[in-house]
Each structure stands twice: as structure tokens, then as C-alpha cells.
Amino acid sequence: MAEMNATSGEHQPDRSLERMGALAGAMAHEIKNPLSTMNISLQLLMEDLEARPQVASSQVLPRIRLVCDEIRHLERILGSFLELARAPVLDLRERDPNVLVHELLNFLGPECTQETVDVRIHCDSSIGLVQFDPDLLKQALLNLLRNALQAMDGGGTLTVITTNCGANWEVQVIDTGKGIPPNVLERVFNPFFTTRRGGTGIGLAVTRSIVERHGGNIHLQSAVGQGTRFKLSFPRTVLRP
Ligand SMILES: Nc1ncnc2c1ncn2[C@@H]1O[C@H](COP(=O)(O)OP(=O)(O)O)[C@@H](O)[C@H]1O
Ligand SMILES: [Mg+2]
CATH class of the missing domain: 1.10.287 (Helix Hairpins)
Structure with missing residues (x-):
């Protein structure tokens, strides 16, 4: 791994x-x-x-x-x-990120069914209201979810987990897709890096930029042939730059 x-x-x-x-x-x-x-x-x-x-x-x-x-x-x-x-100015709101997760997965539902991808959601309801820019967080997660679906073209399981970690909260996007080879792992966030035909290589660069602008961080784990896990961690209260 x-x-x-x-x-x-x-x-x-x-x-x-x-x-x-x-x-x-x-x-x-x-x-x-x-x-x-x-x-x-x-x-x-x-x-x-x-x-x-x-x-x-x-x-x-x-x-x-x-x-x-x-x-x-x-x-x-x-x-x-x-x-x-x-890079628009952050439009911070107090929202429940679990609602956003459900909205996104409802939106992607038909695509998941078509790709024979099973969806599992484990939302920690104790997170409550936290600060984030809803449009930008939606974009950041959508990029991860789309990559996950693209990595599972033969079907699989997409799992989204949210966790209350006290001063921080986390969201994980986990797929059982083809995985990322170790020598490629450090390049996936580079703008324009792509291994997909027709890909732009911008998705993960955008996601990283959005997470960093919220004062958060990204952790990535992957095993070839087994799948990939992206974990985004955010502060409950975002400090303005
Ligand atoms: N969940 C994933 N599983 C396997 N590979 C992934 C995953 N997410 C990203 N990648 C790899 O990272 C590359 C860059 O992703 P991204 O920035 O979204 O650009 P694009 O989707 O246009 O290729 C992808 O081409 C792919 O090689
Ligand atoms: Mg992408």
C-alpha cells in the first residue's frame, strides 16, 4: 500500500x-x-x-x-x-457536510447504477454545522467521486465516510478500483497530470487547491488492483487568510 x-x-x-x-x-x-x-x-x-x-x-x-x-x-x-x-474568494457558510455528501451521491446515483457501482455512505451525524464554501467543497468532492467511478469501470464499491474528529472533521472517498502505482502517486496532484485518454489532469489539482484554501489537508492511500482512499481533513472553523 x-x-x-x-x-x-x-x-x-x-x-x-x-x-x-x-x-x-x-x-x-x-x-x-x-x-x-x-x-x-x-x-x-x-x-x-x-x-x-x-x-x-x-x-x-x-x-x-x-x-x-x-x-x-x-x-x-x-x-x-x-x-x-x-480561484474565487471563499464564500464560507455554516453547513452540515453530511447533507452535501447525500446530495452529491443522489446526483451521481444514476451514473453509479449504470457503472454497476455499489454505494455505501457512513455519515457521522455528530459533526453538525461546520464552515465551508458549499460550491467549492462540492467541486472538490465531485472530482474525487468522478475519479473513483472512472477507476472502477468494471464495477465495484464506492464508500464515503464522514467523521467528527473534534476540532477537525474528515471525509473519505474510497473505491475498489484499479489503484495508483507507487511511482505515479506523487504526480497525481500535479496540474495536467493524467493517465486517462481525454483526461485534463486538472481535477485533483483543483481539489487540493480547494482543500488548502480551507486550511485542510489531503491524505492518499492506494494499492494497485485493490483501490484508492482519499481522506480530506478540515478544521471546523476556517481561518481567513
Ligand atoms: N480514484 C482513483 N483511482 C485510480 N487512479 C486515480 C484515482 N484518482 C485519480 N487517479 C489518477 O490521477 C490522475 C489525475 O486525476 P485528475 O487530476 O482528476 O485528472 P483526470 O481525471 O483528468 O485524469 C488520473 O488520470 C489517474 O491516473
Ligand atoms: Mg479527474
């Missing part, structure tokens, strides 16, 4: 994402415009070519379509990066 703590340290939050975010904001316009010009030009080119019978039966159109797919992939990566860059 390989494990790691993903948080960069209580007193020195990782600001590198914020710095990258500022740069990305400036670069986004520069990259976005030529990409959409390329996309439109290729669409027009395809329309022209489709009208020619000798082209329609050749490899020309599939090849152009491939380039269009790649452009769309680049646009998605750009969109996710901007999401990361935006």
Missing part, C-alpha cells in the same frame, strides 16, 4: 498554482482565439471536401476530424485551467 500527504504544509500554502493562474489568464486569450479560428476553418474545409465524391471515400475527412477532436481537447484543457486560475 502506497500513501502520501498531498498538502504542502500548514504555514506555507502552495502559491505556485495561483501564480500559474495569473499567467494562464493572460495567455488564455492568445491561445483561445487562434484555436477557434483553426476549428472554424477546418469545419469549412470539411464542408467543401464533403461535396467531392472522391474525397468522401478517402482518409482525408477522418484525419481532419481527428485534428478537430484534438483542438476541442485543447480547448477543454484551457477551460479547466482557467477554472483553476479563477
Whole structure:
């Protein structure tokens, strides 16, 4: 079983994402415009070519379509990066995190059924009201839940556990999926690191950034072929930076 703590340290939050975010904001316009010009030009080119019978039966159109797919992939990566860059101010509320967990799993219910994933929820009702930004925590957990479902494409069990730890509270997302090899474990939080075809590698970077902004930390354990456990730990009261 390989494990790691993903948080960069209580007193020195990782600001590198914020710095990258500022740069990305400036670069986004520069990259976005030529990409959409390329996309439109290729669409027009395809329309022209489709009208020619000798082209329609050749490899020309599939090849152009491939380039269009790649452009769309680049646009998605750009969109996710901007999401990361935006880093809105924390909108802290006093809420019961168990309610959020139930809402999220209800929302993912149909996807779980379709993937033949069994869902187990163990909520510690003694947590009560704690401080968090509901939209951001939802995003952070959704990223973990989606990864868990993607790791169990042959079905499995998804377990979500919340725990009252006194001054802190915890939420764990556990899957019985394919697991993460030890040499990959330390890279999964890096922006753009992905092993999934069509993945953007932004999900865990966003989750880590959200957890750190709440003054929390992430612990990750994984065993290849057995599954993965993410444990997020949060203070009941969030100190504003
Ligand atoms: N629950 C999990 N089980 C197995 N691998 C995982 C899990 N969560 C994350 N990973 C690994 O971490 C990588 C990065 O995840 P993420 O940042 O969400 O990006 P993406 O989902 O776009 O690949 C994934 O490509 C995968 O290799
Ligand atoms: Mg993901």
C-alpha cells in the first residue's frame, strides 16, 4: 500500500498554482482565439471536401476530424485551467457536510447504477454545522467521486465516510478500483497530470487547491488492483487568510 500527504504544509500554502493562474489568464486569450479560428476553418474545409465524391471515400475527412477532436481537447484543457486560475474568494457558510455528501451521491446515483457501482455512505451525524464554501467543497468532492467511478469501470464499491474528529472533521472517498502505482502517486496532484485518454489532469489539482484554501489537508492511500482512499481533513472553523 502506497500513501502520501498531498498538502504542502500548514504555514506555507502552495502559491505556485495561483501564480500559474495569473499567467494562464493572460495567455488564455492568445491561445483561445487562434484555436477557434483553426476549428472554424477546418469545419469549412470539411464542408467543401464533403461535396467531392472522391474525397468522401478517402482518409482525408477522418484525419481532419481527428485534428478537430484534438483542438476541442485543447480547448477543454484551457477551460479547466482557467477554472483553476479563477480561484474565487471563499464564500464560507455554516453547513452540515453530511447533507452535501447525500446530495452529491443522489446526483451521481444514476451514473453509479449504470457503472454497476455499489454505494455505501457512513455519515457521522455528530459533526453538525461546520464552515465551508458549499460550491467549492462540492467541486472538490465531485472530482474525487468522478475519479473513483472512472477507476472502477468494471464495477465495484464506492464508500464515503464522514467523521467528527473534534476540532477537525474528515471525509473519505474510497473505491475498489484499479489503484495508483507507487511511482505515479506523487504526480497525481500535479496540474495536467493524467493517465486517462481525454483526461485534463486538472481535477485533483483543483481539489487540493480547494482543500488548502480551507486550511485542510489531503491524505492518499492506494494499492494497485485493490483501490484508492482519499481522506480530506478540515478544521471546523476556517481561518481567513
Ligand atoms: N480514484 C482513483 N483511482 C485510480 N487512479 C486515480 C484515482 N484518482 C485519480 N487517479 C489518477 O490521477 C490522475 C489525475 O486525476 P485528475 O487530476 O482528476 O485528472 P483526470 O481525471 O483528468 O485524469 C488520473 O488520470 C489517474 O491516473
Ligand atoms: Mg479527474
